[in-house]
Amino acid sequence: MxxxxxxxxxxxxxxxxxxxxxxxxxxxLNLMRRARRVVGEDGIVIVSxxxxxxxxxxxxxxxxxxxDPKRDLRLCGEEGVDVVFTPEDRHIYFRDTAAAYxxxxxxxxxxxxxxxESRPTHFRGVTTIVAKLFNLVLPTHxxxxxxxxxxxxxxxxxxxxxxxxxxxxxxxTSRESDGLAISSRNKYLNQEQRADAVxxxxxxxxxxxxxxxxxxxxxxxxxxxxxxxxxSDYASARPDYIEFFDEALLTPVSRVRKGHRMALAVYVxxxxxxxxARL
Ligand code: PAF
Numbered sequence: 190m191x192x193x194x195x196x197x198x199x200x201x202x203x204x205x206x207x208x209x210x211x212x213x214x215x216x217x218l219n220l221m222r223r224a225r226r227v228v229g230e231d232g233i234v235i236v237s238x239x240x241x242x243x244x245x246x247x248x249x250x251x252x253x254x255x256x257d258p259k260r261d262l263r264l265c266g267e268e269g270v271d272v273v274f275t276p277e278d279r280h281i282y283f284r285d286t287a288a289a290y291x292x293x294x295x296x297x298x299x300x301x302x303x304x305x306e307s308r309p310t311h312f313r314g315v316t317t318i319v320a321k322l323f324n325l326v327l328p329t330h331x332x333x334x335x336x337x338x339x340x341x342x343x344x345x346x347x348x349x350x351x352x353x354x355x356x357x358x359x360x361x362t363s364r365e366s367d368g369l370a371i372s373s374r375n376k377y378l379n380q381e382q383r384a385d386a387v388x389x390x391x392x393x394x395x396x397x398x399x400x401x402x403x404x405x406x407x408x409x410x411x412x413x414x415x416x417x418x419x420x421s422d423y424a425s426a427r428p429d430y431i432e433f434f435d436e437a438l439l440t441p442v443s444r445v446r447k448g449h450r451m452a453l454a455v456y457v458x459x460x461x462x463x464x465x466a467r468l
Contacts (some may be wrong), residue, residue: 190274194235194327203232204329206355208319211301212255212373212442213264216363218330221268223360227330235326236265237274238446239281243293255376257346274326281321294320294351296343301442303432303452304339304463315340316347328355336362336370343441364466368394370464377460381384386457389464392416392431396451400468403428406446409433416453429454436467 197204205224209217217236238261258275265273282290293313299305300312305350323331333341340463345357354449363371368390369383396416399407415430420426431453433445442449445468452465 190272190325191327193272195323197233198327198329201233203228203329204327205232205234206326206331207234207236208322208331208333208397209236209238210240210254210373212257212376213238213259213261214371214373214461215221215373216334216336216397217429218264218268219363220360221265221270223358224330225269226331226422227332227358232329233271234269235272235328236270237276237322237326239318239322241276241314241318242278242282243317245256246308246309246310250374250377266324272448274372275320276325281318285293287302294347296347296350299339299343299346302339302434302439302441303430304454307429307454310341312340316343319344320347320351320353322405323353323355330356330357330358332360335359336372338450341438343461349371362466370462372462374460374462382458382460385425386455386462388420388426388457389453389455389462392419393451393464393466395419396433396445397466397468400443400445400447400449404447406444409441409445412445423457426455426457429456433468 194204205228207220207224221234221236240254262273279285294316295313296316305312313356333344341359348355348357365371367387369386396412416431420428432440432441433449433451436450447468450465450467454461454463
């Protein structure tokens with residue numbers, strides 16, 4: 190992969206990269222289309238498919254994470270992707286060698302809140318694998334979804350701090366017709382849970398309306414309490430966190446105004462779903 194990428198870069202060809210964990214859905218396809226628009230028909234679009242073990246904690250769903258490599262390859266072909274890079278654990282973490290893997294990339298500021306509080310080792314795994322993939326794929330541009338807003342912010346910080354020569358592009362969240370953000374983990378939901386999963390979007394829409402109707406803003410605690418009450422209509426859903434923050438630094442705001450961002454994580458049954466939006 191690296192040799193191929195180097196030869197393209199030497200010829201001045203742009204490389205648009207979409208890192209994924211597979212089980213591709215419309216959200217991923219939109220990222221691929223975005224990558225193609227960014228690099229143009231003369232550029233190369235590369236998609237990686239790799240379920241990265243280091244971003245899952247031992248209690249999380251690494252082994253059951255949905256996988257369908259045949260379908261993924263077909264979808265990439267239909268989207269006109271030039272290269273699908275599917276490394277294996279032994280290539281990435283050298284598990285079959287005597288010398289254990291021992292180098293990690295850690296972002297120390299933005300990674301500590303929200304997802305980082307609920308999943309303390311998650312972003313270390315993400316920054317490590319993305320840095321490694323950048324070194325293998327040598328992209329000029331990499332596309333990340335806004336659905337993982339905090340992940341995109343952490344990656345942008347890593348790219349700036351470590352001087353990676355890549356431009357990070359973000360693309361809007363793809364949603365089902367009832368507002369549920371499209372995610373590979375939606376597959377885990379049974380019928381009742383799928384109906385209840387709309388609670389995330391209902392919280393976002395409610396917060397948006399309240400904030401836009403109150404030009405002086407709303408106290409964050411009061412807004413959160415109001416949103417928590419919505420959960421009584423959704424038996425299988427329970428909130429993990431609801432946060433309101435400044436988009437640039439991810440710092441919490443005490444008074445929520447139009448233009449601030451909201452993020453939430455919710456357990457629907459055993460499945461943990463996340464979403465976020467600008468208010
Ligand atoms: O967003 C994802 O699917 C993953 O976190 C990523 C960026 C592919 C790294 O494994």
